[in-house]
Structure formats: C-alpha cells, structure tokens
Amino acid sequence: MNPEFQKAIPLLLKIEEAGFEAYFVGGSVRDDILGKRIADVDIATSAMPEEIKAIFHKTIDIGLEHGTVAVLHEGVPYEITTFRAEAEYKDFRRPSEVYFISSLNEDLSRRDFTMNAIAMNANGKLIDPFHGVDDIRLKVIQTVGKAEDRFKEDALRMMRAVRFHSQLSFSISEDTMNALIRNAHLLEHIAVERKLAEFEKLLSGVNINGGIRVLAESGLYHYLPGLLPYNQQLIHFAEIEKAALNIEERWALLVHILKKDVREAQSFLKSWRLPGKRIKTIMAIQNGLDLRLQSVWQPLNLYHCGYDTAISVEKIVNIMNRRPANAHLEDVAVQYQDLPIKSKNEIPVTGTDLMQWLNRQAGAWIKTDLQSIEEAIILKKLPNDKESIKEWLIKCNQSSE
Ligand code: ATP
C-alpha cells in the first residue's frame, strides 16, 4: 500500500474500533491506482462529525455543515467526512444542505465520475460499485449514473470533466461528452470562483491543449468569463505547445492570443476574479510580450520588465515561433547582466542632492530629472557615480537655459 495511505491507517482503525466504518475515498484512491503521487488523503465515514470529534483529541471544524472535520495526525491534517447524500439540487448548483446517511454505496453514488467513486478500506481492499477501476484502466471519464442528470444536478461537473481530461489525458466517454454539449448552458448558474478553480487546473494540466479544444468544441467557453466571441482564438491557443510555460505565462499567452488591449486584458483577468497580485504578474508578462514582439530586447525595455518577466516573455516568444522554450534565454540573461543598474535604488543621488546642486525648490521637476538620470545611466550615456551625475545634470541644465 502507498506510504501516504499507510500513515493514515491508524485513523481508519481508530474509527472502526469505535464501531463505525471508515474508508479512503476520492482523488487519492484514483491517483494511487494510476500510480501517481497522491496529494490529500480524504476519509469517508459512517460516524457523525460529533462522533469523530469525540474519537480524536485534535480536530478542526472545517465544514461541519457538510460533515467534514479535520483530524491532525502526526502533523498532517486529514479531512474526515460523514457519508452523505445531497439534499435536493436547485438552480443547477450543488446544494448547500446535505443529509447524513449510513451507506458507503450511497455516498459513492453522489460522486461525480466513476474514477472518483472508489473507496479503499484499511486492508487495501477496493470498494468499487461503479467500476471506476475499469474506467481508470481504459482511461475514460464517465459520470456515475446518467450524465444528463448528473450535469443538471451540478453544472460544475462539466468543467470538472474537462479539467480531468487536461490533467489525466483520459478521454471523455461518448455519453458524458454528449451530455456536456447539450447542457453547456447550465454553467451559467455557477459562481466564477468555482469555475476559476477548475479552469486553473485545466490550464496547468499536461493535456491543456486537449482541454481547451473540448471547451471550444462543446460550447462550454460561452459560459466562461470573457471568452464568448473567441472560438477561433481558443483553437489557435490550443495549437501552441506550452509544456514549458508556468501558469501565469499560460494566462499571459491566452490574453495575448485573445488580442486584448491593456484595459480589456485587465478587465478580462478581473472578471475571472484572479487576485490583484497575480493580475499584476500576468499583465507585466503581457506588456513585456507586446514590446518584445515589436523589436529585440532594448536596454530600457529589459530594465523596466525586470529579469523574471523578461525570461517569461522570451519563453513565450520561443514557443510562439516553434523554437525550444529555452532558446536564447542565456542571451537575455547576459544582456540583463550587462545593464549598468537593475533598479533605481542603485543610483547614489536623492532629490535633496538635486535641489542643492541646482539651487531650486522642491517640485515635480525632481521626478523628471531623476528619470532622465536613470535613463542616461541605463543607456550608458552617464556613469553611475555621484560626481558624474552632478556634472551631467548641471551641464544639461545650463544647455537648457
Ligand atoms: P484533485 O486531485 O484535483 O483534488 P479530486 O478528485 O480529489 O481531485 P476534489 O475536488 O478534491 O477532487 O474532490 C474530492 C472528491 O469529491 C472527488 O474525487 C469526488 O468524489 C467528489 N466531488 C468533488 N466535487 C464534486 C462534484 N461537484 N460533484 C460530485 N462529486 C464531487
């Protein structure tokens, strides 16, 4: 058995000793069968949340209303969730209300795909009423029960199907795909935050291009922020091999291919509810890319971009031109290294120096003069030392008088 499961076996045994059932379930069981590294080991149990809290000393309430308690075991938090069925589905969303049940099979039957509806007990025995193991072997994504019904219950499952297609490179079964095409419009009822979580997993997947193609072909993209008029652009995005790009670089390339100007790009990223800090990173890459596509790196562009952004930009330019992603990266690094300064903090003069040297009052001119100094240093027209800067500045001012 996988060591990650082995570490958690004492938890299953303790719950069983108290007279309840407990199993490993969900993504970790699927990934273990696939021979992949497993992330979070989730546990499902017949015990009620209060009963779990009575069995373990160290617990954290993380979603009591959904039946989930986290238990800290050897420093690792494990989510333990009571077997549950979901109350009536309304508005094509997962209901906020759930009720607890005593049957594992019923708990497995409300899960989304057969590959995610497998449980494993403390002896490593699999409980697989929906033949998820077969589907994992066949590499196919298939809903538990009728796809049509399952997508009507919770439309986010359609996005989940596509992100698993991207992450696992499994195909989507014909029934599931047909239901996805027919019900794509129901995605409209889903909160952007939930769409974003799945879309980002799609963007990070090894089969991202397959995932993007399914979004385009199924019509799901109509119901994702800011993508509606862009079928052709999505297809084009899916033609570019982007294994070497990180997630922010993938977003920047997407924005670039959608040909959005700076303002449109900002509001596109905002409409996805991405955090401001990430929008800034993506926009910096996107702006750098626009400059770089106009000409080879100029010292000023390179300086204003900064090293990390410039490298991201160069990687994107490489893959857009079907070159290896790391082509010329060393040249960019050498060019960057050759910049006389990397930040204006390295310039050894202050506004006060300028006021003294020119005998002038404070004012907006200080910022302008400091910028001219910065630019002259970067362009190697001026050495970066105080004496040279003073002399240069006084000379410039005399000639402009
Ligand atoms: P990952 O490895 O990306 O975490 P996962 O399969 O563990 O994938 P989670 O979102 O962590 O996905 O969900 C855990 C489990 O809960 C799933 O394996 C599935 O059994 C069930 N599940 C999650 N979301 C849904 C949903 N919308 N409808 C039905 N079942 C779901």
Ligand code: MG
């Ligand atoms: Mg998970």
